[in-house]
Amino acid sequence: MNLLFVCSAKSWGGNEKWTSMAMQALAKNHKVFFIGKAPHLLEKFGTHAGSTTMAFSSYVDVFTYKKLDSFITKNQIELIVSTKKIEYFLCGLLAKKHGIKHLMRLGVNRKMNIPFWHKLTYFKLNDGLIVNSHFIKQDLCKTSYFDPKRIHVLYNGIPGFYSNSRPSENSNPNAKFVIVSSGRMTTQKGYGLLIDAINQLSAETKEQLEVRIIGEGRNKKDFEIKTLKLGLQNTIFFTGFVNNPLELMLDANLFVLLSEREGISNSLLEAMTHSIPILTTNTGGIGEIITDEISGFETARSVSAVATKIEQLIHSREELKRVGQQGFSVIQSKFGFDVFEKNITSLFNTFKKGSEEA
Secondary structure, eight states: OEEEEEEOOSSOOHHHHHHHHHHHHHTTTSEEEEEESOGGGGGGGOOOSEEEEOOOOSTTOHHHHHHHHHHHHHTTOOEEEEOSHHHHHHHHHHHHHHTOEEEEEESSOOOOOSHHHHHIIIIITOSEEEESOHHHHHHHTTSTTOOGGGEEEOOOOBTTOOTTOOOOOOOOOSSSEEEEEESOOSGGGTHHHHHHHHHHSOHHHHHTEEEEEEOOOTTHHHHHHHHHHTTOTTTEEEEEOOSOGGGGTTTOSEEEEOOSSOSOOHHHHHHHTTTOOEEEOOOGGGGGTOOBTTTBEEOOSSHHHHHHHHHHHHTOHHHHHHHHHHHHHHHHHHOBHHHHHHHHHHHHHHHHTTOTTO
């Protein structure tokens, strides 16, 4: 099939990683095209049969609609995969116009609180949804018009990591206890909560810590200012965007993710491939991979709870090692790239056959 992936992102994050990974997996058996928004991100989506950028200035951008229409016709697209909400509607309309398939990918659960618009966009104008956790599927199915058969749970894969990969030895030669957090720099991801929790620790504990926050996003400057105001600039370090975040994780004692809502974080999975223990909130699909004190550690989303847990874990090195190793075993069986490749290929082959149940 001729497949078109559309991702109107302005910065790089988990959704964009998924898109690149899905394109890579499907390019073996299909002709894959790509349309984005930000020119500087194009090369990060890998090799493809053709690509371009468009404005995506609104949900009903007529100029982008016309360019998309022309691209679909010229390249004889048979299936569109849209990955951001700003392009869902346009891609759905064009799929109907051309009589082709349209899949939408949702990385987080969304509130269906605008009945007409959401029923039209998330149900009428697509042939199925791809989600990365059973939690998101269950949450969507609470809305009456969703058909469970059209919601496909597809766990993320991790490029370069396979179901037969061997565990790496996670070791920290530094005197400091290293905490890492990585992802899009927004308030929803819980970085402000992490900063407040670190601030609540004793001066003695802060002296033992090095906290690395990796990534870019609209609230990054706010978090940097907050860190300076609290006098934590010698404890918390913002690295900005890095091509390979794992280089800054390999000596970590703990990976922390405190999202308000989450599908299943790519950064969390990548940390687990190196047996790095996880401290996270039990939100979204996180509970499908993290069992408290077995494959990771859970915490409530409060400053005092996070601070207390960090204080406890600093003095529990052997437990951290055990839990990190168990976490590796969990993702080895579910999130290897070969497992993802097999599952996404099977799903798209179903659409190729034209099954009504796809």
